[in-house]
Amino acid sequence: MIFDLLEQLPPGVQDAMGQATLGLINGAFYALLSLGLAVIFGLLNIINFTHGAQFMMGAFVAWMLLNWAGIGYWPALIIAPLLVGLSGVIIERLMIRHLYKLDHLYGLLLTFGLALVIEGVFRNQFGSSGLPYQVPEALRGASDLGFMFLPNYRIWIAVAALGVCIATWVVIEKTKLGAYLRAATERPELVQAFGVNVPRMITLTYGAGVALAALAGVLAAPVYSVNPSMGANFIITVFAVVVIGGMGSIMGSIVTGFSMGLIEGLTRVIYPPGSAVVIFVVMVIVLLTRPSGLFGKA
Amino acid sequence: MMLHRRGLMKAAGLAAATPVLPAAIRPARAQATTLKIGVLNDQSGLYRDLTGQTSVAAVRQAIVDSGVTARGISVEVVSADHQNKPDVGVTVSRQWIDRDGVDVIVDVPTSSVALAVNTVVREKNKVFLNSTAATADLTGPQCSPNTIHWTYDTWMLANSTGGAMVKAGGDTWFFITADYAFGHALERDTANFVRNAGGRVLGQVRTPFPGTTDFSSFLQQAQSSRAKVIGLANAGGDTINSIKQAAEFGVTRRGAKLGGLLVFITDVHALGLATAQGIVLTETFYWDLNDRTRALTQRINAQGNTGIYPAMSHAGCYSAVLHYLKAAADMGAAQAKASGVEAVNRMKAMPTDDDAFGPGSIRQDGRKLHPAYLFEVKAPGESKGPWDYYKLLGTTPADQAFRPLADGQCPLVRS
Numbered sequence: 001m002i003f004d005l006l007e008q009l010p011p012g013v014q015d016a017m018g019q020a021t022l023g024l025i026n027g028a029f030y031a032l033l034s035l036g037l038a039v040i041f042g043l044l045n046i047i048n049f050t051h052g053a054q055f056m057m058g059a060f061v062a063w064m065l066l067n068w069a070g071i072g073y074w075p076a077l078i079i080a081p082l083l084v085g086l087s088g089v090i091i092e093r094l095m096i097r098h099l100y101k102l103d104h105l106y107g108l109l110l111t112f113g114l115a116l117v118i119e120g121v122f123r124n125q126f127g128s129s130g131l132p133y134q135v136p137e138a139l140r141g142a143s144d145l146g147f148m149f150l151p152n153y154r155i156w157i158a159v160a161a162l163g164v165c166i167a168t169w170v171v172i173e174k175t176k177l178g179a180y181l182r183a184a185t186e187r188p189e190l191v192q193a194f195g196v197n198v199p200r201m202i203t204l205t206y207g208a209g210v211a212l213a214a215l216a217g218v219l220a221a222p223v224y225s226v227n228p229s230m231g232a233n234f235i236i237t238v239f240a241v242v243v244i245g246g247m248g249s250i251m252g253s254i255v256t257g258f259s260m261g262l263i264e265g266l267t268r269v270i271y272p273p274g275s276a277v278v279i280f281v282v283m284v285i286v287l288l289t290r291p292s293g294l295f296g297k298a
Numbered sequence: 299m300m301l302h303r304r305g306l307m308k309a310a311g312l313a314a315a316t317p318v319l320p321a322a323i324r325p326a327r328a329q330a331t332t333l334k335i336g337v338l339n340d341q342s343g344l345y346r347d348l349t350g351q352t353s354v355a356a357v358r359q360a361i362v363d364s365g366v367t368a369r370g371i372s373v374e375v376v377s378a379d380h381q382n383k384p385d386v387g388v389t390v391s392r393q394w395i396d397r398d399g400v401d402v403i404v405d406v407p408t409s410s411v412a413l414a415v416n417t418v419v420r421e422k423n424k425v426f427l428n429s430t431a432a433t434a435d436l437t438g439p440q441c442s443p444n445t446i447h448w449t450y451d452t453w454m455l456a457n458s459t460g461g462a463m464v465k466a467g468g469d470t471w472f473f474i475t476a477d478y479a480f481g482h483a484l485e486r487d488t489a490n491f492v493r494n495a496g497g498r499v500l501g502q503v504r505t506p507f508p509g510t511t512d513f514s515s516f517l518q519q520a521q522s523s524r525a526k527v528i529g530l531a532n533a534g535g536d537t538i539n540s541i542k543q544a545a546e547f548g549v550t551r552r553g554a555k556l557g558g559l560l561v562f563i564t565d566v567h568a569l570g571l572a573t574a575q576g577i578v579l580t581e582t583f584y585w586d587l588n589d590r591t592r593a594l595t596q597r598i599n600a601q602g603n604t605g606i607y608p609a610m611s612h613a614g615c616y617s618a619v620l621h622y623l624k625a626a627a628d629m630g631a632a633q634a635k636a637s638g639v640e641a642v643n644r645m646k647a648m649p650t651d652d653d654a655f656g657p658g659s660i661r662q663d664g665r666k667l668h669p670a671y672l673f674e675v676k677a678p679g680e681s682k683g684p685w686d687y688y689k690l691l692g693t694t695p696a697d698q699a700f701r702p703l704a705d706g707q708c709p710l711v712r713s
Contacts, residue, residue, distance in 0.1 A: 015522050022515050120342075127606065128346035130538055132570030135546065142548050148518065151546045223546055224511050225538045225568065229343070233511050268515040273477055275515075276506035 006146030016269065018148035023265015024258060025154050028161035029216060031257025033238040034245065035165055036212035039172070042248035043185045043205050046096060047104055049111040051238070052231030053118040054210045057084045058217025059226045060122060063131050073136040073222070080218045081211035088210030092203050115231070122228040130227035157219050164215065165254045172250055181205060240283045246296020256294060331631035332372045335361075335619060336400040338390060338415065339430065341379035344508060344535035345407045347564040348611045349430050351377075353405045355602025356612040360619035363597075363653075364627075371631045373623065376400065380411050382508060387411035391418045401635050402427060402622060405615050409433035409480035413440055420444045425638040427622060429614030432533070432560060433483040434701060437665040441708035444638040446645060448666045449614030450582050452480070453701040455559050456488035458580035458670045458694055461495070463527055463557050469497035471557070472525035474516050474540060476532035477504040484559055485531040500525045505532070513540045517547055521554065529557040537561060538568050545573050562609040566687045571678040574687075578674050583613035583654055584688050587671070594653035607685040613654035618666075621650050658696060663708040670699040 006014070033055060040048045061080040065071040071079065091114065099106045139153040172178035184191045184198045192198045217231075224230055241260050245252030260279050268275045286294060337357055339349035354377045361373045376398065380387035387406065394400035395418070402425040406412045412431030419426040419442070426445040428436060434451040471492050475481040481504070489499045500523045503516045517540070520528040528549065530540050537558060544556050561579040585595040585607050598608050598616065608616075625644040626634035634641040646660045650668075658668035673688035681687060703711055 011522070015519070018518050018522075019515055022518060026512055026514075123342065123346070127568075128342070128344060128350075128535070129348075129564050129568035130535065132568065132573065134570075134572065149548060149552070151548070153546065154514075223543060225535055225542060227535060227568075229535075230511060233509050265515055269519065272503045272516065272519075273506060276509060 003144060003146035009147060014147035016266070019265045019269045020262060021145075021148065021150060021265075022154075023262040023268075025158045025261070026265060027258035027261020028158045029220065029234070029257075030238055030241050030261050031165050031254045032161045032216040032219075033213060033234060034241045034253035034257050035168055035250065036209040036216075037238060037242050038245070038248065038250055038253040039168070039212070040206060040209035041242070042250065043181055044202055045100070045104065045185075046107040046206070047111065048206075048209065049108055049235070050091070050114045050118065051111075051210075051213050052233075052235030053115040054084055054088065054213040054231070055217040055220070055234060056122065056228060056231035057087070057118065058214025059133070059221040059224075059230065060126070060131075060217075061214065062218045062221045063133050063226055066133070073218075077215065077218050081214040084214035084217075085207040085211030089203055089207040092206040096206065097199070097203070115235075119228045119232065126228065128227055128229065130225035130230075133221040133226050135222040153222060157223075160219060161216070164212070165257075168212070169250050169254065237279055240279045244279075244283050244286045244294060246293025249293065249295040252293060252295025331370075331635065332374055333402070333623070333626060333631055333635065334374045334376065334398065334400045335402045335404060336391075336394045336398075337375065337377040337404050337615070338380050338387060338394075339377075339405040339407055340382055341377075343382050345382065345430070345533070347568075347606055348534065348562045348609050349405055349407050350604070350606075352598070352602050352604045352606045352608060352612045353429070353615045355604065356598050356608060356616040357404060357619045359594075359598050359601045360616045361623065362601075364620050364623035366623045366627050366631075369627055371623070371627060380406070380408070382408045382411065384411045384414040388414045388418055391415050392422075395419075395422045395424055401425060401638075402619070404619060405429050405611070407431055407611065409435075409483060410478050412436060413479060416440055416442055416445055419638065423638045425622065425641050427615075427618035429618055430611040432480050434487060434706075435479075435483060437661075437663045437701075438706040438708055441663045441706070441710050443664075443710060444642055446618065446642060446660055446664045446666055448618045449610050450580075450670070451665075451700070452484040452487040454582075454670055454699050455484065455580055456491040457699065457701075458672055459557060459559055459578060460488040460491045460529075462578060462672055462692070463555065464492060464495045464497055466555075468527035468555055468557070469495075470525045471497060471499050471527045471529050472520040472523045473499070473502035473529045473531050474513065474520060475502055475504050476507040476536055478507045480533065481505075481507065481531045485529070488529055488531065488557075488559060502531075505536070507532075507536070510536065511539055513543050514547060516540075517544055517549060521547075521549060521552065525554065527555050527557045529559055531559055533560045533562075534565070538565050541565075541569055541577070542573055550576075562611065563685065563687060564606060564609050566675055567606075567685065571676060571681055571687065574675045575677045576675060578672065578691070580670055580672055581610045581688075582668055582670055583608070583610035584671060584673065584690075586686065586688070587690070590653040590656070617650065617652045617654040620652050621645055621648070621660075624648065661703060663703060663706055663711050665700055665703075665706075667696040667700055669696050670694040 058080050062076040065076045135153045142149040142151045188198050245256035267278045337354045378390045404427045407430035409431045429448045432452050434453040436447040473485045475485045558577050558579050566574045629644045650658045655668035660666050672691040
C-alpha cells in the first residue's frame with residue numbers, strides 16, 4: 001500500500017529516491033569493505049592494501065566452488081571467506097608479522113606488492129574479461145517499490161552487509177573477546193602477561209578482516225563482472241571512505257560507507273562525470289578541517 | 299680391385315644427395331633485411347582479452363602465412379602494454395621507432411591512444427596499422443598517409459547495429475557513454491544515424507572511464523527517460539558490467555531494448571549465453587563463419603594457445619600484417635623500411651584477400667573495406683560447442699558498410 005502512495009510522487013522525486021536507494025546499496029559494499037580495513041588498521045596498525053585483491057579472491061573462490069566443486073552460492077558465503085581468511089592468516093604469519101615494529105609505510109608497500117602479484121596471477125590464469133556468475137535462484141526477480149523496481153538481490157546485499165557490520169561492531173565493542181583485542185592493541189606486553197596469546201589473536205584478527213573482504217566479494221560476484229581488477233576499482237574509493245571515517249573507528253567506517261554511497265549516488269544524477277571524484281573531494285575537505293576523520297580519535 | 303655395383307650405387311647416391319658447389323659458382327646472397335613489427339595493445343586491463351597476447355599470436359601467424367622469410371626478408375615481432383594511457387602509448391611508440399628500429403605499429407585499442415600514436419607515426423614516417431581502435435576520426439579529420447584503419451569503426455557500428463535496431467522500431471534512444479574519445483565518437487555517430495532515420499535521442503549519461511563497475515544508477519536514469527533503446531556506447535569490461543546489470547534490473551522485461559553497440563565474442567564468453575542471449579551485435583569476423591575462417595582460427599589457436607578464440611580485433615591484426623608483408627615483398631623490403639608513406643601507398647594499390655575477411659580493398663583515406671556481419675547471440679540450448687555463440691542475421695556488403703569517402707572530411711581526399 002505504501003508503495004502505491006510512493007508511485008504517486010512526481011517523477012523527479014521518484015528518480016531521486018531511486019538513485020538514493022541505489023547509492024545506499026553501494027554504500028553497503030563500501031561499509032563492508034572499509035570495515036575490514038578499519039578492523040585491520042585499528043587493531044593491527046597495518047594499512048592492508050591487499051584488501052582489494054582479497055575481495056577479488058572471495059568472488060573468484062565463489063566461482064571456483066560453483067564450477068569446480070558444484071557448491072552453490074549459499075554455502076559459498078561461508079566457505080569462501082573461510083578459505084580466503086586462511087590465506088590471510090598464512091600471509092600474516094609469513095610476512096606481515098615482521099613489520100609490526102616498523103613504520104606504517106612498510107606494511108603498505110608489502111601489501112601493495114602482494115596485491116599486484118595476486119592480481120597478476122589471477123589475470124594470467126583467468127584473463128581480464130571476467131567469468132559469469134548467476135544470481136542465486138531464490139533471489140532472482142525484482143520488487144516494485146512504487147518509485148523504482150529494485151532487484152531482490154540488491155535488497156539482500158544491503159541487508160546482509162548491514163547485518164555483518166552491526167555484528168562485527170557488537171563483537172568488538174561489546175564482548176570480552178573484543179575487549180581483549182582492543183587491550184592487546186594498546187598494551188600487548190601487559191595483556192600477554194595476563195596469559196592471553198596475543199600473537200595468535202592478532203593473526204586471527206587479520207584473518208577475520210580478510211574474511212570480511214572475501215564475504216563482500218561473494219556478495220559482489222553475481223552483480224559485478226568477476227575479473228581480476230574488480231578489487232582495484234573499489235579499493236581506492238574504500239581507502240578514501242576509511243580516511244573520512246577515521247582510520248581506527250569501526251562505527252566511523254560503517255556510517256561513512258553508507259553516507260558516501262548515498263552522496264555518490266546523488267552525484268550520479270546531478271553531474272555523472274563527477275561521481276568518481278566526489279568522494280575524494282569530501283576526503284580533502286575532511287582532512288583539511290578534521291584530520292583524524294569524522295569519528296576518529298585525534 | 300673390383301668395383302662392386304652396390305658400392306658404386308651407394309657412392310653415387312651419396313654424391314647426388316650432397317650438393318656441392320665450388321665456391322666460385324655460389325651466388326652472392328644479399329644481406330637479409332629485417333622488418334620489425336611492434337604490437338602495442340592492452341596486456342593487463344579491460345581490453346586485454348580482445349587484444350593482448352592473442353593479437354601477437356595472430357601477427358606471428360600472418361608472418362608464417364606470408365612466406366616472406368623464405369624470400370630473404372626476416373621479420374621480428376615485439377610487443378608492449380600501453381595500459382590504455384595515451385602518454386604511455388606515445389612513449390613506447392617513440393622509443394620503438396627511435397631506439398629499436400620498429401617499422402610498423404599494429405593493433406592499438408583505445409581510441410585516445412590510437413589518435414596519439416597516429417600523430418607520432420606520421421611525424422616519423424613509419425606505418426600504423428590500427429586494428430582495434432574504434433573512432434572513425436582515424437579516417438576522417440585525423441586521417442594520415444601513414445595510417446590504415448583496419449577491422450571496423452564507430453560509423454560502421456552505428457550503421458549496422460544502430461540501423462538494424464531503428465528498423466526494428468527503436469526510434470527513441472538513451473546513451474550510456476564511456477567518457478573518453480571512443481565513447482563520444484560512437485555516441486555521436488549512432489545519434490546522427492538515429493536522427494537521420496527519423497528517431498530522437500532522449501538523453502545521455504557519461505560514465506567515468508576507466509574504473510566504473512556499477513552501472514545500476516546510469517541504467518536507472520536510462521529507464522526513467524522511457525527510451526525504447528538504451529545504447530551502450532562503451533566496450534570491454536564496461537559493456538559486460540552494463541549488460542549483466544541491465545539483466546539484473548530487468549531492463550528488457552520492461553520493454554526497452556539493449557543496444558550493444560560494440561560487443562566482441564570475448565565479451566559474450568565472459569557474460570555466458572544465459573545473460574547474453576538475444577543481443578544483436580556487429581563484427582566483421584566470426585571464427586565459425588566459413589571454411590577459411592575456421593582454418594585460420596585453428597592456426598591462430600595453435601600459434602598462441604591463449605584459450606581465447608580470435609575476435610575481429612585479432613583477425614584484423616592478422617590481415618593487416620599479412621597485407622603489409624605482401625606489399626613489402628612486392629616493393630622491396632629496404633624501400634618499405636625507408637618510407638612509411640610509400641609502403642602504405644603500395645598497400646592501398648594492391649587488393650587484399652585473406653582467410654580472415656576474404657577479398658577487400660583499402661581506400662584513399664586509409665579505410666580498409668570488407669563486409670560487416672550482423673549477428674545475434676544464441677540461446678544456451680542452441681549452442682553446440684565451445685565458442686559457438688552467434689547466428690548470422692544479415693550481411694552489409696563492403697561498399698555500403700563504411701562511411702562514404704566524401705563525408706569524412708579527410709584532408710587527403712580531394713573533393
